[in-house]
Amino acid sequence: MTGRRRIRSTFLPRHHRPVRALALAAGALAAGASLVTGCGVVPGTTGGSGDDPIKVMTWAPSDTEATNKPGMPAFAEAYARWINARGGLNGRKLTVLTCNDKNNGVGAAKCARRAVKEHVVAVVGSYSQYADSFFPPLEGAGIPYIGGYGVTNAEFTSPLSYPINGGQPTLLAGLGKELARDCGNVTLVRPDTIAGDELPVLLDSGLTTGGHRAAADVRAADDASEYSAQSTKALAGSGAAAGSGAAKGKEGCVVPALGDRTSTFMDSFRRARAEYPRVRTAMAMGSVDQTEIDASGGASGPYEGSYITGWYPVASDARWDGMKKVIKEEAFDDNRIDSADAGVQTTWIAYTVFRKAVESLGGGEVTADSVRGTLNDGLSIQTGGLTPTLRWPRDTWNATNHLASIGFPRMVNANVTLQVVRQGRLVAAHEGFTDVTQTLRHADID
Numbered sequence: 001m002t003g004r005r006r007i008r009s010t011f012l013p014r015h016h017r018p019v020r021a022l023a024l025a026a027g028a029l030a031a032g033a034s035l036v037t038g039c040g041v042v043p044g045t046t047g048g049s050g051d052d053p054i055k056v057m058t059w060a061p062s063d064t065e066a067t068n069k070p071g072m073p074a075f076a077e078a079y080a081r082w083i084n085a086r087g088g089l090n091g092r093k094l095t096v097l098t099c100n101d102k103n104n105g106v107g108a109a110k111c112a113r114r115a116v117k118e119h120v121v122a123v124v125g126s127y128s129q130y131a132d133s134f135f136p137p138l139e140g141a142g143i144p145y146i147g148g149y150g151v152t153n154a155e156f157t158s159p160l161s162y163p164i165n166g167g168q169p170t171l172l173a174g175l176g177k178e179l180a181r182d183c184g185n186v187t188l189v190r191p192d193t194i195a196g197d198e199l200p201v202l203l204d205s206g207l208t209t210g211g212h213r214a215a216a217d218v219r220a221a222d223d224a225s226e227y228s229a230q231s232t233k234a235l236a237g238s239g240a241a242a243g244s245g246a247a248k249g250k251e252g253c254v255v256p257a258l259g260d261r262t263s264t265f266m267d268s269f270r271r272a273r274a275e276y277p278r279v280r281t282a283m284a285m286g287s288v289d290q291t292e293i294d295a296s297g298g299a300s301g302p303y304e305g306s307y308i309t310g311w312y313p314v315a316s317d318a319r320w321d322g323m324k325k326v327i328k329e330e331a332f333d334d335n336r337i338d339s340a341d342a343g344v345q346t347t348w349i350a351y352t353v354f355r356k357a358v359e360s361l362g363g364g365e366v367t368a369d370s371v372r373g374t375l376n377d378g379l380s381i382q383t384g385g386l387t388p389t390l391r392w393p394r395d396t397w398n399a400t401n402h403l404a405s406i407g408f409p410r411m412v413n414a415n416v417t418l419q420v421v422r423q424g425r426l427v428a429a430h431e432g433f434t435d436v437t438q439t440l441r442h443a444d445i446d
Helices: 019-039 071-084 105-117 131-141 167-182 196-209 228-237 259-275 290-295 318-330 342-360 368-376 437-441
Strands: 054-060 094-100 186-191 216-220 252-256 279-284 307-310 415-422 425-428
Touching (some): 054 071, 054 105, 054 342, 071 318, 071 342, 094 105, 167 252, 167 279, 167 307, 167 415, 186 228, 196 437, 216 228, 228 252, 228 259, 252 259, 259 279, 290 425, 318 342, 342 368
Parallel strands (some): 054 094, 186 252, 252 279, 279 307
Antiparallel strands (some): 307 415
């Protein structure tokens, strides 16, 4: 890997936890457990056995001025009602605690400390941008973090993390790989921040893998109230007539990657685009979802025809029927829960993983330690085709883990899907998943 350095967190580098430090933390955790066994204070022995409820936690931000994911804890509560009505997990009641991390480090740390205090056996299907705040308490208590949303690098490095998707890195790399085939000139509009500096690297890794040249890079303030100047620059640079080589004569593509400000950019873009050659827009899931598409005008809105990369099949796919059944039976009138929301979908898959981990223990004790143990021992988990088979080997640094060398030792699913907005609805652009493992491995970020 000469000439390359590890990819930092795609959007939030200030929360990066060095891989070496995490490896040392894992060693310290194991050593600490062996030292205190005789005193009965082994980390990870929370949860109890017998007929006691199995207690877990789900957290996410809500009622903030920034990112909000209220559907994730709301769905977790609905899932608990649903599974308990069917006899629970191995005959034991599932208790779900929820917490609002308030989109800040203090809130995330409070949620994690509460999880430790309440002796939960896992944190499941959660969202937080503040890994440096929530992972230390969890690591100290040996509590596994199953199915995070994938917004921080620590979710792909912590030995106690069991991610079910490839986070933001796979979405951008996968988007670039898809656009290389169909687009003329490509222009990326992204935040003028240190975090934003990472985005061209990932998008370009996909473009160049597909034989396309790198995208033009348009920087923008990440808190602006309008983006008319950036819209004009992106439109001028993406005209198909200016294309060359493999891009010549193809429709240009504009990729806004402004997080919660993407909708603000699209408002400015819609007003400016009439005076320029036709271009397509493309973005990663999380910047836009079906709710935003509906709110912006559906088929007549600015997202019509846009390419969007996601982690999972489209919401209309029959593979989501199990999740939709839970919502219909236990949360039909809860408007916080949207079956098309990637956060809700992530929580459903995370609870599927947790349920199968507990079932694999049979009548044995369900603790944080036993849940980690069964996952670390190579338990293979099927998710009904919503992801590839998920499996987290204990030795994540082995020679077959191709993503460990670039700083993602816990990433076991580097697949993405390509979706497109047609007649105002997100539909599959083509069947199946695209694996971006090799694309990420060859990302040159010097």
